[in-house]
Amino acid sequence: MCAMAVAPGVFSGWFGHGDPRECTLERSGQGPAAGHPFGFDIQGCDLYSNVVHGTRDSLTIGLLATGLSFAVAVVLGSLAGYFGGLVDQVISRVMDIFFGFPLLIGMIVVLQTFGVHDVWSVSVVLALFTWPSLTRIMRSSVLAVRSLEFVTAARELGAGTLRILVRHVIPNAIAPVAVLTSLSIGAVITAEAALTFLGVGLTAPAMSWGVQLNAAQEYFTEHLNLLVFPALFLSVAVLSFVLLGDCLRDAFDPRSR
């Protein structure tokens, strides 16, 4: 079930046929035709190949931003949880500040001031506001593992701090963060679409679903297909990551069933 949920989201980039940039203005806004199952957008481009190619930018942002914040969370969360004291204080207070932002609003302010809106810069800004929640989970998870016997045993056997962290603490503390990470990929993809839709996220020539929704927002009432198809792909992708997260949670923590 997990595999089925993720497969269409991840691999649909390979099913694209036709050039998404080959457009004929006279077909602007037309409905489905032979060889063009979703019809055409306002510029007369084939909507099906646009939506399929949009998968790449949307998923790249989702994975890149979550990957970045996952990496930050594992490092900072372990440091804060394992060492405690001043390190913990500093990291926790910085997290508090980021928790003070309603998610989308923080991103809007920062993106508004950015000059470049490509896949990288948007991912970095999304990661900037997703790392605190992951770090918080990692920190409390490390706190729980830190005082277990095998960690004490490793320390008594003379293992270095780095070795204890990398070999013993992190592998045993990472499961809850992995679950949350999978859930937040979906959230990040939605956030990207929302930001781009608003006009502060990605801009053309990038081709995410958000870009397509943004370009078509004035024409939804007349051309419903422009709303339905990108939205459908977006929802299925998000749903698959949510289901993946649920599966991971069940796998790591059978009690939660």
Added chain:
Amino acid sequence: MARHILRRLLMTIPVVLGTTLIIFAAVYALPGDPVQTLAGPDRAVTPAMAEALRAHYRLDEPFLVQYGHYLAGLAQGDFGIDFNETPVSSLIAAGWPVTVRLALMTWVIQALVGVGLGVLAAVRAGRATDFAILGGSTLILAVPYFITAYVAQIVLGDRLGWFPVSGIDEGWPRSYLVPALCLALLGVPEVARLTRASVLENLHAEFVDTAVAKGAGRLRVLVGHVLRNSLIPVVSMLGLTLGTLMSGTILIEGIFNLPGLGYQAFQGIQQHNGPVVVGISTLLVLTFLLINLIVDVLYVVIDPRIRLD
């Protein structure tokens, strides 16, 4: 109690300073001309406007002095001047009643529907109703709410004509109902899931058995004993959803043309009117912090056990 509130207040101060510093730094201190940053990358700034902004934020002074002036301005309700040389605070004054109405209505819907569905799912745990509610909430989580909003606008407003398509000409509550419903979809699944988990946990607690043994009716046990103990985490969750709710007003008010704060921020983004976006966002962030503070204090009032730590 007073000590707890005081401590919580003190903890909020660095957060307020930190959030405003990040906003300020993002706008006024990044490399490049802040006037150009406010305008957006590809927009010509009239000399008069540049002059007004420079004077307003004293851009030739040292960074911390600038930040100090900015903070002092915020404290006096000064959120900057926009590109039409209108103070952002007057836009805020015009917009807030609409946003407060929308947010309150959404909040009430969220609480009633979310808690109701959560309790229903918990009572029917493992049966079809439960699965339908859980599955439905996952689906709702997966569909972005701005998509739902467009669909609702097209179907309920444009095609069926049951509700106004946009604007607030028909007043409260008709003009607000569809936007509030769409915005409530953001929080309902989470509230329902949390309520379900919390009720399930308490349904088999000893105090419930006691109440049943003493002969209390089914409804009385559910409302008086189970719910009273289960709603504590839900209350704090309802407070936190206000954050997402406030981000949501930007999209929802923009889509439905409700002239509130979110709509003005939406317009500000579309017209590259930086000061409006930044000013309104700052207000929303500060409101969010204030609400968090209130929720935390209320939490202690509801559940005295928390005072122990």
